[in-house]
Amino acid sequence: MSEKILEINDLRVQFKNGKEKVQPIRGVSFHINKGETLGIVGESGCGKSVTSLAIMGLLPDKTSEIASGNILFNNQDLSKLTDKQFRKLRGNDISMIFQEPMTSLNPVFTIGEQLKEPLRRHKNMSKSQARKEIISMLQQVGLPRAEQLIDEYPHQLSGGMRQRVMISLALLCKPQLMIADEPTTALDVTIQAQILDLLKKLKAESDMSLMLITHDLGVVAEMCNRVVVMYAGEVVEEAEVNDLFDSPKHPYTKGLMQSLPSNNDRKSKLFSIKGQVPRPSEITGGCAFANRCPHVLERCVKETPPSFTHQNHLSKCWLQDTSYKEVNHDETKGTAIR
Amino acid sequence: MSANLEKAFHNEPAAKIKSKKESSIYRFFANLFRSWTGTLGFIIILGLLFISIFGPWITPYDPLYADFSKKLLPPMTDGHLLGTDQLGRDILSRIIVGARVSVIIGVLTVVIAGIFGTVVGIISGYFRGWVDVVLMRIVDVQLSFPFILLVLVINAIIGAGLRNIIISLAIGGWVIFARMIRSEVLALREKEFITACVATGVSRFEILFRHILPNLFTPLIILASLQIGTFIIAEASVSFLGFGVQPPEPAWGNMLNEGKDYIFSSWWLITFPGIAIIIAALGVNLFGDWLRDTLDPELKGE
């Protein structure tokens, strides 16, 4: 097995609002190997973004905290770093691109002014050196007329161009890990494809690891080596990408796949999972997906399922409990669906 | 804020809430008491209203009675809690009676300026066209002249007195209302529910009265409550400069005007009326801030 660049163990994040406390992340564990692309999938509100912010140490300080668990980056526990140590990492060893390219760049500074910041800080480059580096990076991400662009303001660029700028910002210091939080969601479909191609190309050119957060299984299938499926602040399934698409084990993953348009006949209605992700405060005991699951058993409501691992394919569902299989009459129905 | 409010509301046993009206009053106070600044403002306002209504009956002395044998007594002497002024009049009594002037001026000015400004703002924002251009130019011109100077110049020209200071303040203050209401109306016009009304053939006037006016209530209340403090201070300033409310009628501003000549000998003449102004303005502002934060969370903090 290859080396792990990032390893998250039983991470719990707590949000405080006055006296109330909620846990949007409830015991998340996964890892990313060196050089691989890991997809993180789930509906909005399932904790994908909070997880990525926790890795970056960008959770709002006063209202949230890491309650337990650890985040190991090259075997160094990020949750124990001081602010100063963290800053040396951010933008240098780990970088991140965000969902909203339109608002993620500062409107009152030129592209160059914003991009030189990490280079000057992390690499101690001189101004002219940094400029050269930025221009070559802008060219690398496929931006035309980089020499002029560097002195322009964000509002002069289109959404797709801004996302390319964001990507070049994230790549400038040649990070070991890049987190992309829904990098294409806010863009037009054609631009989406271009950005994904770009990420793929850049990825192929370096040994960087990529954590790609998305709600789009199509993107996952195209980009990722491995997939983590999150639901309501937990990892419900984790597998190699082919494994996952060939034999999804968790009913939630199955539901997600069924709701892809290509899996439906033209005549039939688009499949959708009934109900909504429960809010963190609504989760009590048992499986968080129980209220929406088509195969729900009595046991699911009462007991929280543990993770069952079978040939590197992890799934958090009672249906995978082989010792329980004989009693489980819904199993047949479950497999019949795919 | 509103989420908190909802929670406060839901935590109560349902039986306790009898009618819709009762519940909204209950919600108002439940929410008010969550914020100690809002509560403080509310208490100050209640106190101001109380002494401005019952002032003449609760003053320890006649506020206009001059007794030269007792002039310039320091606080806590001869039963004069806050001392006496240069004519031997009881300062506490004068402050109590002066509250009425401040309250009347604050409230009346806001009502007059508010109504006038609202009408102009609606005409401008709803009917647009050349009327809007002309009205807004007037507003721009007026806003390009310092408010307090405008009030001062107008009051000096049309003459002093309670009625004229109210007129001057209203002339100086309506533009703020007009501009705010206009922009609210403009924003409302673009809202989907208004478009839906237009599309289904509801008449312009019905849209205005049934759909736009009720939605102006909240911003109007917020602005009005925040403006009262401005008007109270403006009146005090103008009266202090010798215009505005004229002696012997006690107003906090003219008490300071009379007291300033004794600044070297008798500090209490200027201290207490000033504190009264601060408390009043503070109370109104705190309550207004709370109202804004509660009713319009988007505006929170300016």
Add this chain to the structure above:
Amino acid sequence: MLDFIIKRLLQVILVVFLALTAVFFLIRLSGDPTALFLPPDAPREQIEEYRELLGFNRPLQDQYADFMVNAVQGDFGESLRSQEDALQLVIDRLPATFQLAIAALILSLVIAIPLGVLSAYKRNSFFDRIGVGLTVLGQAVPNFWLGLILIFFFAAQLKLLPTGGGGTLVHLILPTITLATYSIARFTRFTRSSMLDILRKDYIRTAKASGVPTFPLVARFALKNSLIPIITLIALDLGTLLGGAVITEVVFAWPGIGRLLMQSLMNRDFPIVLAAVFIIALIYAIINFIADILYAYVNPQIRVK
């Protein structure tokens, strides 16, 4: 950009013109000031003679036309009291008022911006709470009263500073503090809230994600963003500052336009009032004009358009 400048200049002229018109008619409609210069029992002919001398007996529109024609040439008539040129009297007082207003503006900015930034940066801390409390209080204190209290403490009791008058730096201290207090409160509150607003923005998160430490982030990145609303506020508040200067000047007997305006209003010396209104409206309009240009300068979105 040139279009914009021309448009705004026309607006300045319009503002000054309309302000003068309004005050002119207000004055004329409130009666003429001749009665003030003559004993109450003056014979009718003498009043008439005086009215004719000053031109108050002619039709209103003619008086207005005359006034405007002269005003355009900078002639606002002579002071009814001292027979000196009204505009010149006002202009002579200009430096004193500027001194006071600029000193107060600088003082408020120097105190308010760091305070507001720090308050936002340490949001909800003890420091922040105290700061917010003080700004709320500061906005409720009438500046003339603060002036009186400062005179009482520093001039009457401690005898450290002069009570009033003008000329030296020492004379400037108390009026400046008096005038600046309200602006400090407002600027601090405003800087804090616009800073908080900016700190929540996505691009601040981006900067953090690329490893910019918090202090440079706040000092450079966030402050430049919140400069736009702050400049607008300063421009708007200069009116309040000028207005407040009038009252402060009276309290401290500071020889500026405000005190002159007050005396002229008391004496119903209307040529001076009109000249002062002209100068104040002009200054204010020019300040707003400069603010608009500054605004365009710090906001690239406007500059490029």
